[in-house]
Amino acid sequence: MNRDLIRKYNVPGPRYTSYPTVPYWDDSTFSVEAWKELVAQAVKETNATQGISLYIHLPYCESLCTYCGCNKRITKNHSVEEPYIDALLKEWELYQQLFDEVPHISELHLGGGTPTFFSPTNLRTMMAGFSKQSVLTPNADLSFEAHPNNTTQEHLEELFFIGFRRLSLGVQDFDLNVQTAIHRIQTPAQVRKVTELARGIGYRSINFDLIYGLPKQTKASMTDTIERVLDLMPDRIAFYSYAHVPWVSPGQRGYSEADLPADAEKRELYELGKEMFLSAGYREIGMDHFALDEDALCKADANGTLHRNFMGYTTQGTRMLLGLGVSSISDSWTAFAQNEKKVEDYMDRVNKGELPVFRGHVLSEEDLVLRQHILNLMCRHRTDWNKLEMQHGSVTDGINRMQELLLDGLVERVDHTVVVTEKGKPFVRNICMAMDARMWRNQPTTQIFSSTV
Numbered sequence: 001m002n003r004d005l006i007r008k009y010n011v012p013g014p015r016y017t018s019y020p021t022v023p024y025w026d027d028s029t030f031s032v033e034a035w036k037e038l039v040a041q042a043v044k045e046t047n048a049t050q051g052i053s054l055y056i057h058l059p060y061c062e063s064l065c066t067y068c069g070c071n072k073r074i075t076k077n078h079s080v081e082e083p084y085i086d087a088l089l090k091e092w093e094l095y096q097q098l099f100d101e102v103p104h105i106s107e108l109h110l111g112g113g114t115p116t117f118f119s120p121t122n123l124r125t126m127m128a129g130f131s132k133q134s135v136l137t138p139n140a141d142l143s144f145e146a147h148p149n150n151t152t153q154e155h156l157e158e159l160f161f162i163g164f165r166r167l168s169l170g171v172q173d174f175d176l177n178v179q180t181a182i183h184r185i186q187t188p189a190q191v192r193k194v195t196e197l198a199r200g201i202g203y204r205s206i207n208f209d210l211i212y213g214l215p216k217q218t219k220a221s222m223t224d225t226i227e228r229v230l231d232l233m234p235d236r237i238a239f240y241s242y243a244h245v246p247w248v249s250p251g252q253r254g255y256s257e258a259d260l261p262a263d264a265e266k267r268e269l270y271e272l273g274k275e276m277f278l279s280a281g282y283r284e285i286g287m288d289h290f291a292l293d294e295d296a297l298c299k300a301d302a303n304g305t306l307h308r309n310f311m312g313y314t315t316q317g318t319r320m321l322l323g324l325g326v327s328s329i330s331d332s333w334t335a336f337a338q339n340e341k342k343v344e345d346y347m348d349r350v351n352k353g354e355l356p357v358f359r360g361h362v363l364s365e366e367d368l369v370l371r372q373h374i375l376n377l378m379c380r381h382r383t384d385w386n387k388l389e390m391q392h393g394s395v396t397d398g399i400n401r402m403q404e405l406l407l408d409g410l411v412e413r414v415d416h417t418v419v420v421t422e423k424g425k426p427f428v429r430n431i432c433m434a435m436d437a438r439m440w441r442n443q444p445t446t447q448i449f450s451s452t453v
Contacts, residue, residue, distance in 0.1 A: 003264045005408060005427070010263050010453040012444075013429045014436070015243075015287075016378050017310050018336060019371040022329075023449075024438040025336065025361035032357050035337045040098045042320040042332040047099075051106030051137045053318045054130070055311050056088060057325030059113035059343060062150070065184040066251035067172070067214060069243055071327035072113045073343055081122045084325075087347045089129040091324050094355050096133060105130075106137040107316040110144035116151045120158040127162045136163060141296070141316055143167060143205075148190045153197050160201050167198055168207040168238070174228050175221035178214050181255050188228050195232050205295055208234040212269040213242035215259035222269050226276045236297055237282065237290040238312070239273050241266075243450035267426065267453050286313050286379055287428050306379040313379070326356075335362045366394050366437065373398070374432045381420035381428065398435035405431055426453065 014021040043052060059073045060080060073080075096103065108130070115123070136142075143166035144159060156167075171191055172184055179185045191208075198206055208229055212222065229237065244260060246252040261269060274284065282290035283298050286306060291298040300306045300315040307317040310329045319333040326346040329338045337360035340346040349356040363371065369392055376383035385395055402418060405411045410424030411431060420428055429452040433439065 002423075005410075006264045006267055006453050008408075009427050009430045010451050011430070012449040013433050013452040014439075014449050016374055016429065016432050017308060017312065018329075018331065019374045019436070020361060020363075020367055020438045021436075021449075022336075022338070023444070024442065025359065027359050027361070029362040029364075030335070030337070030360040032337075032355055032360075034362060035332075035335055035357060035360055036098055036355070038332045038335045038362070039095065039320070039322075039330070040100070042334070043099050043101070043103065046319045047101055047104050050318045050320070051104035051140075051316075052320040052322060053107040053309070053311070053314070053316060054105055054109070055321060055323045055328055056108070056110050056126075056130075057113065057323065057328045058084075058110055058115045058118060059326050060084075060117045061112065061114045061147075062117060063183065064251050065172075065182055066249075066254045067182040067184070067211065067242060068251070069245055069249045070111075070113065071341060078117075078119070081118050083347065084343070085118075085122055085126045085129075087350045088126060088324055090350045090353075091356065092130055094350070094353070095322060095324075103134045104137050105134055105140055106318055107141045107314060108143075109311050111311070112145055114147045114150065115144050116146045116155050120152070120154045123155070124158055124162065141166065141314075145170065146194065148186045148194050151194050153201075156194075156198050156201050156203070160203065165203055166205040166207070167203055168209060168236075169194060169234075171208045171229070172211045173214055173217065173221070174225040175216070177216045178221060181215040181259065183251075183254070192232060195234070205235045205297075207236040207238060208232075209238045209240065210273070211240050211242050212273060213244075213261055213266040215255040217261055217269060219269065219272055222272055223276070226273055230276065230280050233280070233292075235292050235295040237277060238288060239270065239277070239290060240288050241270070241450070241453075245450055263453065270426070284425075287425075289313055301379075304380065308375060308378050330357075333363075334368070336360050366392055370394060370398070370435050370437055373435050377418075377420060377428060377432050377435070381425065382417060384417045386416065394437040395435075397437065397440070401434035401440070402431070405434065 059071055061072050061074055062076050064074050142164040145168045148169055174188055277290045285291050285297055285301045296315045307314050309321050321331040323330040326343050327341045337357045339356045340358050346356045373383045402411055410427050412419045
């Protein structure tokens with residue numbers, strides 16, 4: 001890894017689960033009524049061919065993991081489960097009123113927070129509510145995030161019976177010093193137990209979330225963690241860069257920045273993990289992901305159908321993503337909308353019969369063109385443009401901004417195509433930033449993103 005390139009390109013930048021990114025949404029173009037119309041239109045146009053994706057946010061956790069930047073509510077009071085599920089089902093009913101046809105669900109993901117905070121019985125009740133007046137497509141992909149410490153055999157069996165076939169275990173790191181620093185202690189034995197239970201029940205895809213760049217991490221501790229992971233051989237591995245954003249997640253102030261591996265040292269942890277994963281038979285997918293050949297994510301990458309949205313990389317290229325629950329973000333392809341960020345505000349608006357949306361963005365023609373280019377770069381490490389698109393000054397500007405990336409060997413350009421090189425893959429966020437017209441027009445005066453490397 002070239003340390004000079006790391007110093008040059010390790011700047012704050014988006015992860016590009018959307019374009020425009022949330023800080024650059026223009027609320028002046030958005031209204032809830034317009035959002036309703038765009039949702040209805042998207043479902044009408046794509047429901048029969050693509051179906052829709054559902055993301056359901058379950059925010060509760062029993063303890064705070066200090067590295068986490070997600071929207072969460074810390075409590076040991078499980079009486080919160082049923083009222084929250086009631087609100088989710090009311091929100092779903094509000095959206096169903098916009099549809100002229102039965103929605104076809106092709107993808108559903110339970111995220112958090114900690115979805116397995118909820119009892120198996122309450123999860124069954126919730127899923128029964130979502131299945132009313134909707135159908136699962138034949139290849140529907142149902143998945144959930146799970147904490148190894150509170151995921152029981154009953155959770156696994158109940159969700160499998162409903163139709164879930166994928167789960168993602170939040171492992172992060174096995175080293176006790178790192179776990180203590182981030183307040184996320186779980187033993188390798190507990191992760192093994194849940195993994196083997198899930199496989200015995202019949203889950204076909206198990207993902208482990210790992211994070212590099214955490215406090216107290218070293219090459220030795222990372223090697224030990226990955227060796228333990230490879231002993232279990234999950235079908236997928238999400239190897240995320242730690243996002244240090246204490247201005248968003250105050251829990252991250254619980255350790256010193258001096259404890260964090262920085263710049264080249266942090267990237268060396270990724271390269272170490274990447275080498276170990278590839279040697280074990282995994283393939284690198286997009287950014288930060290690895291999968292075995294037989295996994296659906298690897299197949300989607302191979303056949304060019306890999307997609308990226310607010311849920312990250314997916315195998316389902318739906319245009320309509322409905323995010324339900326507190327803080328969730330929805331995407332109709334032509335617009336984005338985000339729900340209220342506080343549980344109380346979210347539930348209050350839903351219980352009043354209102355969609356709990358508090359902000360959004362309607363994409364312009366330019367946004368749609370640039371969104372596709374950024375999506376291409378994130379999913380396929382290349383993008384192409386035609387003469388018509390060159391009439392958009394923003395496309396020309398973006399290509400021109402890649403000149404330095406070209407000189408540094410991070411991209412190659414042939415006619416109307418830009419390809420990310422092997423050398424450039426660690427800097428794919430920087431490459432996408434060249435196409436980010438909204439960011440270039442309005443450079444932030446304070447740091448709003450984590451560093452790219």
